[in-house]
Amino acid sequence: MLIVSIRPYAGDSDLEAIADLINICEKVDRLDEGTSISELQQEFNQPSRDLARDICLWEDASGKLIGFALLSISEPGEVIDGSLWFRVHPDARCGDVEAAAVAWGETRMHEVAQEWGARVKLRSGARAQNADRISVLESCGFIVDRYFCRMARSLSEPIAEPQLPEGFALRLFPREEDAEAWVEMFNQSFIDHWNHHDLTVELFKHGLTQPSYRKDLDLIAVAADGTFAAFCYCEISQEECDRTGRNEGWIACLGTRRGFRxxxxxxxxxxxxxxxxxxxGVETAILGVDTANPSGALRLYESAGFHKIRDSISYVKDV
Structure with a gap:
């Protein structure tokens, strides 16, 4: 029987072991979910994350890290979501550590429910072809909630010239003082979308400080009266490109606010x-999309030359 101990995150001293575990899993699973110490630091240091309570580690009897779980908790509202992301060492995938990770996530979300007096849900995901992870989630009581896909487009193919409607101007995100206007635009753009939780100014400003942020890839369409009407934020992660050997960039977020669609x-x-x-200098553009997006995003991307490269499933569990 696998003997394990469970403990909270101890700080930067754990980063190397967590990165090693994730990358060992990546070699076996090939999910394009490798990482580095610096990328983990960026993820862990997001505003509102409680490092002592939202990260959990499992070790075997020798002290070797065999399991890791991270819970991303949405802002307080009528319903609070906890998105559970976990990895288990290939040699320890007997089901016990996976079940323990889910149980830990449930316990943490029960604490959130008591603290905020709100309904809570636990969410997790799996690639459509990852039968082992799907089996784990379904055996723990998760049900399918939504389907997503990742799409790609070669940038060697011609790109049509953008045609902005009359009265609109294409600009770069002006300055940090305009963060509130950008966040309002973002929230008004996604308010009608599945499982939307408002972005906060604090989290947005945190994103501006990340090494991968480039102002020349942060585009907005401004109406004649100065209203931020639409946006396209692109991202290039040099660390990810170096790790995968692929020259890719992301259409990380694209949206049009209510009243301008x-x-x-x-x-x-x-x-x-x-x-x-x-x-x-990017060779391939990548994006992710909700296959049931009500605004017709999937059709837009297909018409612009994108094709589907893989599917994923969002699971949910009421706790």
Missing amino acids: KIGLGRAMLLAGLQRLKAA
């Missing part, structure tokens, strides 16, 4: 983002 802003911003990635 169905006039071509989304397409124009997408094409502008693709042009920026190509100008930066």
